[in-house]
Amino acid sequence: MATVSYYTAEGLQKLKEELAELKTKGRAEAARQLAEARDKGDLSENAEYDAAKDAQGHLELKISKLEEVVGNARLIDDSNLDPTKALILSKVKLKNLNNNMEVMYTLVAEEEANLAAGKISVKSPIGKGLLGKSVGDVAEITVPAGTIKFEIKEISR
Numbered sequence: 001m002a003t004v005s006y007y008t009a010e011g012l013q014k015l016k017e018e019l020a021e022l023k024t025k026g027r028a029e030a031a032r033q034l035a036e037a038r039d040k041g042d043l044s045e046n047a048e049y050d051a052a053k054d055a056q057g058h059l060e061l062k063i064s065k066l067e068e069v070v071g072n073a074r075l076i077d078d079s080n081l082d083p084t085k086a087l088i089l090s091k092v093k094l095k096n097l098n099n100n101m102e103v104m105y106t107l108v109a110e111e112e113a114n115l116a117a118g119k120i121s122v123k124s125p126i127g128k129g130l131l132g133k134s135v136g137d138v139a140e141i142t143v144p145a146g147t148i149k150f151e152i153k154e155i156s157r
Contacts, residue, residue, distance in 0.1 A: 003072060005072060005109055005111070007074070008075075008089065011111065022059065027059065030056040033055065037052045083156075083157060084135070085133065086152060088109065089106070090106070091106045092105055092107065093154035095151045095153050096149075096150055097149040102153065104118055105118055106119045107131070109122065125141055125142060125143050129142075130150070130152070135153065135154060136151070
């Protein structure tokens with residue numbers, strides 16, 4: 001059963017670009033490496049040829065998986081999302097009640113997560129703990145380091 005995943009227009013475009021890159025440049029490079037290794041003689045004892053074949057197999061597997069992800073991807077229509085709840089695409093301002101630090105995260109699909117850019121996956125412990133919460137709610141979230149209490153200060157799109 002295929003898993004449907006939801007993406008922003010930007011996130012889906014990046015996936016499609018990555019797929020196109022792998023299909024064109026990636027395949028061309030794999031073919032070049034195979035031809036180069038093949039030219040070095042006896043294939044039965046050619047470790048370089050075996051490595052190139054393995055790399056080509058990994059590339060094709062990655063392409064296949066990415067095609068499945070793109071094929072099952074759906075764009076998120078944020079006009080139907082409740083703006084008072086922390087949902088995918090919400091920008092959520094949090095106050096960590098353990099240390100009084102404030103942070104802002106955007107909740108995104110797993111493949112779009114980028115902590116450096118403030119984007120966390122809705123499948124991460126913090127993302128899961130925030131889903132469905134409203135301003136003023138306190139979310140107790142268990143992370144590897146223990147339990148953190150976050151107060152939701154603000155939600156925006």
